[in-house]
Amino acid sequence: MSAVSGNLASGGAKTPVKAPVAKSSLWRQSIRRLMRNKLAVSGFVTVVFMILLCFIGPLFSPYSGNHNNLAMMNKPPSAQHWLGTDKLGRDILTRVMLAGRISLTVGFASMVLSVFIGSLLGAIAGYYRGVVDQIIMRIADLLLTIPSLPLLFIAGAMLSAWKVPTDYRMYIVMLMLSVVGWPGLARLVRGEMLSLREREYMQATIVLGLRDRRKLFHHLLPNITPLLIVIATLNIGGSILMESVLSFFGLGVIQPTPTWGNMIDAANNLIDFQERPWLWVPPGLCIFITVIAINIFGDGLRDVLDPKHKR
């Protein structure tokens, strides 16, 4: 008896194995179309290169990011220090790579958080409408009407005033960025939901007697996944930029933890700016290249995934 049921189970188990193959065909089509877009592919390759460089590169470096070497202060690029050293004799290349870890992580994490909050609240607002919608969207509007940079500056200044330890600041900066990031996203998702919920197939799910949770997450969210992927990608670029600005002004992640933003801070000093470009050009270039690459890739994704741009 158990042998029979075991057989049945394995027979049944065979079916789901096939499912992902066919299911991915839509995605595979999209990927194939994306591959034809050379610019988007180059953006993607660049981003991957930056990620590998920052996360694997430091492992091959003989220097540690915070090792001071007073004998080697402010040295220009050389065979030992490819990108020179800073005012404490630390290796710039190593620090740029380590800084990249933080900047990329902050950018990515705050994106995940704002996409999560934004799509959840947007979906709920658009689906339920009425009072819930009013509350959520008024909060979003409030956050959208306050320019985000000053808001972030104030929050950053508060962090400094309260002497929040540098290790925590990274996480708090992520939170801050998602707080200013979610409203725009929520508004977009809400708009999509409002139009999706009127579709006939959503009427059909009412007839099936599905729970709201099921309707929202199993029926509606899959419809906006492509859109979310596009927004999420473009959002990472924005977050990295924001984090850099904050850290540049000493209001984001602060020294000694390096980020691309706080490394450019060196350009604040006139002598460093004029005489020692190796201090601020590498992190500046990193921000520039990464953000541009992400945006180019995101635009490529949009062409492929966003139905409103498609065809």
Added chain:
Amino acid sequence: MASHLLDIEHLSTYFYTEEGTVKAVDDVSLQVRKGETVCIVGESGCGKSITAMSVMGLIQGPSGKVVSGKIDLEGTDLLKLNRNERRVIRGKEIGMIFQEPMSSLNPVLTIGQQIMEPLIEHLRMSKKEARKRAIELIEQVGISRAEQIANSYPHELSGGMLQRIMIAIAISCEPKLLIADEPTTALDVTIQAQILDILRNFREETGMSILLITHDLGVVAEMADYVIVMYSGKVVEEGEVTELFANPRHPYTQGLLKAKPILNQRQDELYSIPGQVPNPLDLTESCYFHDRCEHCLEICKVQAPELQELGTEQKVACWLYEKEATARV
């Protein structure tokens, strides 16, 4: 009486629009017995869909409202249930299929996923069980290569296939009642017959009842046990199918039957009922059909007739039969 699965009493559903009140369903009563197929026929706009939607609890929002009546499903008044109780009835006790299978399925989910949803929700199946059942259901509605179909997306299938899938979804939880709102209207004639066959087979196998909405008397002849003829939101005639076809009483039913093409009896020109359905906004206290009626009496213009029982299993709302009915009482 006790064998009634669905018992709708004096149901009225109105829409409050800027131009005025639309009495889409006006004091409609109808019963569906266990295992019986009841057809609602009538021209487009006469309130067939709204009747079905009222049963399903799909009349929501600011403008539409079920203003009065009772919808009993096995003794529970659906109109008195709360949101969640209502939801559980849908899909589980009452299944529904629509006219447009193309737009009734979510384009980004596979067929399999969409059949699995109600199974997981109502029957608490695991994903694996639900998938197995989904494939069985696809086979049951007469589609071969069920596994492959389960993995495809709606746009990859034809309209006829999709309607079969809709049926598979609607009957997945073995509902007691299936409401089919013009299920074959959007399909080719050859496919229509197949779909009707599937519905009939299911009814025989499971003993479920069907409330079939159509404007096609061919479909009625094929499927119905009992027929309800609606006009302008009201029931004008109802009866057992053979009796009603053989002996239509209401001038509107007579017109409908006359308008139906009959094989071997080619006419030069197909009959059509003169005039148009009245504007639902300016309905007066008259028989709504009076201005299209060949037998219009004076009273028809000033007072609406009540639905009267005429012999066994037939009712009609028409002044022509008023005397006959009262004489009987």
